[in-house]
Amino acid sequence: MIEINHVNKWYGPTFQVLKDCTTSVAKGEVVVVCGPSGSGKSTLIKCVNALEPIQGGDITLDGVKVNDPKTDLPKLRSRVGMVFQHFELFPHLRIIDNLRLAQEKVLGRKSDDATAKGMKLLERVGLKDHAKKFPAELSGGQQQRVAIARALAMDPIAMLFDEPTSALDPEMISEVLDVMVDLAREGMTMMVVTHEMGFANKVADRVIFMDRGEIVEDAKKADFFGTPRSDRAQKFLSKIL
Numbered sequence: 001m002i003e004i005n006h007v008n009k010w011y012g013p014t015f016q017v018l019k020d021c022t023t024s025v026a027k028g029e030v031v032v033v034c035g036p037s038g039s040g041k042s043t044l045i046k047c048v049n050a051l052e053p054i055q056g057g058d059i060t061l062d063g064v065k066v067n068d069p070k071t072d073l074p075k076l077r078s079r080v081g082m083v084f085q086h087f088e089l090f091p092h093l094r095i096i097d098n099l100r101l102a103q104e105k106v107l108g109r110k111s112d113d114a115t116a117k118g119m120k121l122l123e124r125v126g127l128k129d130h131a132k133k134f135p136a137e138l139s140g141g142q143q144q145r146v147a148i149a150r151a152l153a154m155d156p157i158a159m160l161f162d163e164p165t166s167a168l169d170p171e172m173i174s175e176v177l178d179v180m181v182d183l184a185r186e187g188m189t190m191m192v193v194t195h196e197m198g199f200a201n202k203v204a205d206r207v208i209f210m211d212r213g214e215i216v217e218d219a220k221k222a223d224f225f226g227t228p229r230s231d232r233a234q235k236f237l238s239k240i241l
């Protein structure tokens with residue numbers, strides 16, 4: 001579903017943020033990306049839906065080349081759900097309207113259909129009683145669940161997550177991870193930047209470890225936790241586990 005081939009990227013003329021990164025995410029696969037702060041994790045997943053351009057290599061999404069000037073980027077982005085650390089809901093819109101907006105504007109769904117789909121997804125993330133509230137009336141964990149529901153409302157072919165729980169109070173982390181675990185078990189294709197190794201252990205198929213712009217490890221979960229090959233990954237794991 002996602003293919004990343006020999007990707008190189010610079011910020012400015014001299015700082016190479018991604019160095020010959022190659023990996024892939026198969027349909028239905030869950031890949032966790034971890035590594036120290038500043039290693040390029042956010043940049044890598046932003047490149048997948050062309051929020052950041054690349055200067056070398058190729059990325060394809062469901063067979064469509066992302067870094068091709070002829071690719072319809074708004075259309076491509078509408079097919080990939082993205083959930084960030086900060087929930088980025090529209091503050092002036094009620095929860096249900098947050099879920100309806102892109103369905104109507106981007107996919108052209110009728111208002112009734114978009115509302116029905118939104119309500120179904122709110123029920124799925126345990127928030128159907130909050131549909132009429134504004135984002136500020138919800139907790140951080142609830143807002144992040146809305147953000148996930150909003151992404152799912154677009155029927156994405158894959159979901160990208162960038163540290164979705166790292167801005168949350170500890171007691172709210174599990175309610176968000178539980179939604180993500182369900183999604184993974186239902187077969188969603190997912191690329192997840194997170195340091196929640198409990199989540200990785202439960203549902204990841206593979207774990208990627210990045211350091212200084214390089215993919216240092218890309219291994220099946222059992223191999224990653226069992227016998228990480230590089231010193232850098234071992235050091236990182238010993239700090240966070």
Ligand code: ADP
Nearest residue numbers: 011012017035036037038039040041042043044
């Ligand atoms: P991570 O998500 O692993 O913490 P990032 O991808 O956010 O890493 O950042 C990787 C490196 O690129 C960091 O050194 C960061 O400061 C730098 N960086 C990130 N975004 C930009 C940008 N828009 N312009 C210049 N440098 C950036």
Ligand code: MG
Nearest residue numbers: 041042043163
């Ligand atoms: Mg980041």
